[in-house]
Amino acid sequence: MVELLRFREDEPVADPALTVDSFSDQSNASAVRLEPGDDARDLLPFLDQLRLVEINFPSFGDGRGYSAARILREAGFDGELRAVGDVLVDQLSYMRRCGFDSFAPEKPFNPAGAQAALSRWPQVYQATGDGRRPIWALRHDAQSNG
């Protein structure tokens, strides 16, 4: 079973992730944990020093963390973005699309199930900054090439 699924080459950050409140008091911390009610944009002045942002999903049905992840990536954050909490395999591919590159689910994944979920979608309809070219781009590439 997989307890930490990671799509990065660098070493995982060993420091515990601080809450946003205690992070603001400790200027040298490199890991912080966002709760659904926190504003991801409060972290933007600190992106250079951050190596890990954990985004907590207390319940899989609360989707605020998806927007938080995209906001951090759109601002240029290139450290580790980890989904923690009630993270289920059926959300994996969408989380990847929003910029998450590691997953520490409360209940470990079955590796085959996680692999199947991640390889489910042959293409995507939207541009989300994850580097995948959306279908509309592929359509018009194909037309201009041929």
Next chain:
Amino acid sequence: MYRYDHYDQAMVDSRVEEFRDQTRRRLEGMLSEDQFKPLRLQNGLYLQLHAYMLRVAIPYGTLSGAQMHALADIAGKYDRGYGHFTTRQNIQYNWIKLDEAPDLLADLARVEMHAIQTSGNCIRNISSDQYAGAIADEIIDPRPYAELLRQWSSFHPEFLALPRKFKIAVIASQTDRAAMKLHDIGIRMVRNDAGEIGAAFYVGGGMGRTPMIAPCIREFVPVDQLITYSEACLRVYNRYGRRDNKYKARIKILVHELGREKYTRQVEEEFAHLLTQGIEPPLAELKRIATFFADPPFETGLADDVDRSDPGFALWLDRNTLPHKQPGYAIAVISLKPVGGIPGDASVEQMHLMADLATRYSFDECRVTHAQNIVLPHVRKADLFAIWQQLEAAGLGAANLDTVEDIIACPGLDYCSLANARSIPVAQKISRRFSDTGKTAELGELKLKISGCINACGHHHAGHIGILGVDRKGTENYQLLLGGSEGDDTSLGKITGPGFDEDGIVDAVERATDVYLARRQEGERFLDTYRRVGIDAFKEAIYG
């Protein structure tokens, strides 16, 4: 109409396989019902009172003949021989078995259809004007924009766990036939002073227990920023919409609590940021989509005369057809409201017939309306009599479009696990009453809408006459509302007073219509008379 390319087909096929795998894991006990529920909901599968209900998406209500045939086949193969067309231009099947649902979705995928995001807390099927591409008053066909939004909203990774469901409608006429301002986002395509096409955004409308009419938050979004602006509206909602109370989670509450100005400011800030992110499809994509909605090859030089010698046909002609933008053609509406029938229901045989008529007489196209009827959008006037004869023979010839018999009703307590009261028997009794008394034609346009609970799936707030079923100390009780409208002059109905039992509400409706007949002035519809004389005259007659 739009056709899938290999990309669209691969996405829908992948979704079928994903759901097959999820269903297997559920049946094997690997997924709990709590975990499975949002997955099945995003594939249109509800657990109702007696069985699973499956809702199939009909994007902007448009169907080909082959698709309508497939819907009929599904009704025969997986249901009990009926389909139920809904107020969001979709179709529902009420007797589905969970283990057969993946096969059903595979059958749909074969005709370029799906049930993706027809329920759950996500962006739902995009609805539109049922007369798009056929009616003279539109500035442009709204469906290419709806299709662009359909693709953008399908599997949008950021917006699959919203605070609540999210409904978008797109129209392109001054006349609103899609209840646009009663959607989470209503979009009206407009032309600016420079002659360019753009979109006016109305955000935060809705029905439910707190009905609200959407305010316009931007008069003109350039057409090459449509997706980016939509994404900004959704992101602000996803971040700040309430999640503490299911009944306050729709975007209308956020817009109401923040105020239009503050919500708009947040959207504009997010929009300015997102414009730098390159998320907008190129105009070439919109152009590609628009080619699918080009006019069919209309014949020219056709006569506009129709032989009216058959009185039954003449009645249907006057009531159920509308002028078409092309000379010699008409828009024909098939009423799914036979007197005493279930609003929006069609049998396997009726669906096959409608499919055949669409193929033979309407360039292989038909539409579902939010009033639960079916449109043949492009019919030669010379063919109307033959069409009517075939409809009559199949029990589909009711000449009652937009009359008191053309009732919108939710499934109610006969099917729905949320309902407090039955809707269908009330609709049946009302249409029988007015058919028996012969007053239907005299009453003219009268929109009557029934919901079996406060969630308002039957749009009771927006009916000229609305009926809301409630549970009163364990018995079904019906409240009467007057003065709602979903058109250009959108308004919300007011409750007249204490509720009624099932027979009482039928009498109350008749008394309200008698006030109209007694007090109307030349050319007034029920709604106009109501607005002029006020609710008291009606209350007096209803409660004596």
